[in-house]
Each structure stands twice: as C-alpha cells, then as structure tokens.
Amino acid sequence: MPKNKGKGGKNRKRGKNEADDEKRELVFKEDGQEYAQVLRMLGNGRCEAMCIDGTKRLCHIRGKMHKKVWIAAGDIILVGLRDYQDDKADVILKYMPDEARLLKAYGELPDNTRLNEGIGAGLDEEDDGDANDYIEFEDEDIDKI
Numbered sequence: 001m002p003k004n005k006g007k008g009g010k011n012r013k014r015g016k017n018e019a020d021d022e023k024r025e026l027v028f029k030e031d032g033q034e035y036a037q038v039l040r041m042l043g044n045g046r047c048e049a050m051c052i053d054g055t056k057r058l059c060h061i062r063g064k065m066h067k068k069v070w071i072a073a074g075d076i077i078l079v080g081l082r083d084y085q086d087d088k089a090d091v092i093l094k095y096m097p098d099e100a101r102l103l104k105a106y107g108e109l110p111d112n113t114r115l116n117e118g119i120g121a122g123l124d125e126e127d128d129g130d131a132n133d134y135i136e137f138e139d140e141d142i143d144k145i
Helices: 010-014 097-105 119-126 139-144
Strands: 033-043 046-051 056-061 076-081 088-094
Touching: 033 056, 033 088, 046 076, 046 088, 056 076, 076 097
Parallel strands: 056 088
Antiparallel strands: 033 046, 033 076, 046 056, 076 088
16 A cells, blocks of 8 residues: 555645634725726636726736635625736735725725625615515415415
8 A cells, every 4th residue: 555645635725714804904905906896706716807997807816815715706805906917907805794894984985886795685675666576375276276
C-alpha cells in the first residue's frame, strides 16, 4: 500500500470557521474603486456587475475571496477599476446586508438601488390589489374531484 504524503483531506481544505464578519469597520470607496451590484454569476471566479456609475462590467473575484466569501446575484460589492480596461474590474470586498443598508443611509449608494434583504422582502410591495394568490373551492367542487 502506498504511503499518504499529502497534508490532509477535505476538512483541511475547508478550513476553520473564521467569524470575521461579526463587526467590521465599514469600508468606503477610494479613488480607483466603485460600488457595484452583482447582476449574475458567470462561473470561473467571475461575475457580471452593474456599477453605480452606470457601466456594466465583468468582474474577477480575487483569490483571497475565492471559495471563502460567497457572492450571489444582487449583492453589493466594492470593485477596483482597471486603468487599462474600462469594461473589467476586480472584486475587492463584499458588503454584508446590514453594511449595504448603512451605505445607502449614508448616501454612498443611490436611492434607486434595490438591496437584497432576504426572500420575503418584496412581498409587501406586491400586495396592491385584492386578488388572492390562492383558489377557494366550494364543497361541491371538492366532491366532484
């Protein structure tokens, strides 16, 4: 039988649960950086994001964040702009939902930015009419089935 010469298995690659997202200082953009909202994930460590300046950019997730910080569509991220490619950017930081709300409150994000605040966030806005989302059956209808 061959000897195991590796450094460990799947659990070593998974790493410790580093709870660094409890309370961290809010990071604002500097020159050469921009806020963006993820439109869709493309795979291979890339995503398509709409920057606050109105430009749609192809963003590359940096290696430090890759497989450690999960980014989904709708997330607010901080991207570093490239001097030589205007249509591409690099993801520097992903904001937690409460940090994104703070950025919006401070006026860093425009008011028309829709923040992903969970699955049930948009239900109150859709209940405009008196239309029910369920069908009521009479007792006679149930007997026919």
